[in-house]
Amino acid sequence: MITLQTDTPLALHHLHVTSEDPQRLGSFYTNLFDLKVVPHNGNQIALAGGSRAIVVHYGKSGEFAAAAYAARDEAALATLKAKLGDLAETTTPADEIFFRQGAIRIRDPQGRCLIIGVPNKQRSPDELPARLQHTVFQTTQLEAVLDFYVNKLGFVISDEVVDTEGRVTTCFLRSDDEHHSLAFFRGSQDVWDHHCYETSSWNDIRDWGDRFARARYSIFFGPGRHGPGNNLFFMITDPDGNRVELSCDLQRVDAAHPPGVWPHEEYTLNSWGRGWIRT
Known part of the structure; x- marks a missing residue:
């Protein structure tokens, strides 16, 4: 395919x-x-x-x-x-x-x-690594949105989160070998959920946490580990309330790998502790 x-x-x-x-x-x-x-x-x-x-x-x-x-x-x-x-x-x-x-x-x-x-300039290394990597949305029309991104644009489903009734509540989509560059949550509104920067190691996560702390920006979700993607993470909010995620160790997925299925529960969102479940 x-x-x-x-x-x-x-x-x-x-x-x-x-x-x-x-x-x-x-x-x-x-x-x-x-x-x-x-x-x-x-x-x-x-x-x-x-x-x-x-x-x-x-x-x-x-x-x-x-x-x-x-x-x-x-x-x-x-x-x-x-x-x-x-x-x-x-x-x-x-x-x-x-x-x-x-x-x-x-x-x-x-x-x-x-x-x-096509970028007009080659990117250079960062002093403190954090590469813009994915963005996520909540949607009231998950099936229609997924049909468009998968069947018309060519994104690939890496993982789905499914509730007890068998309904997909979250879908992670990849556009290259990384687990996801785009994802959608089923929600009660159509809004931008967050965007994420991928670092190079857990030590980078530590250093970013210290950096935000010195500027008095507190973590509101994490640190933890996601199930889908298996990445370490934490989240803060910027001055407009946009949610910003810092991540590392995001899984890479072979093109032939079938989609994974995860239960809709806190452990899936954060295997280390409390999950932030959208409504």
Whole structure:
């Protein structure tokens, strides 16, 4: 079966978010994540550094504007664009701040946007590793959303969480060899849930925890270990209330590996202790 993982791998490259106070939110990512302002033509704030980047637009705080995924090269992007056909929309200059010309934009059935392109600059090592790795959403239409991402875009299901009635409550999707770059929770609202940065070791998790502590940002979930993905993690919130996860040791998954099935319980979300179960 042809999928993103086997044919045209994608990795999460940067995010577009909205804020009622873009300067305050930008300062958080500048100061805590070592990002710097990237000059460009536009009124949004573009920040980048090492293996992470974010674009902040003026708007309602806590909302998601787009997730930008990087193709490995222009040939892979052309192959994907041909496969997607009419699903591939024309991008705007704001979509291409970190990508070469020719990027594409995709909208899912609920209006979420993905920008797919080829990075215009090679990434450099970070002094304190934390590579932007995945983003997660809550949705009221899980089946329709999964049908779109799996059967139309080519994401692959790595793991599903299933309740006692046999209903899928969470699904983790991969676009390359990492366990997931995207995930969806069944919820009572359609909202952005969190985004995650992958570090290189447990010691990095320690160092990030100390860094946030010195800036008086407290952990609200974790530290712990997720079942699906088997990664160590903790979460904080940024000044707009966006949830930010720091992770390490995320599982890598072979293309032929069948989806795993996990029970909907606290142990699945955090095998070390209390889980944060969405409603």
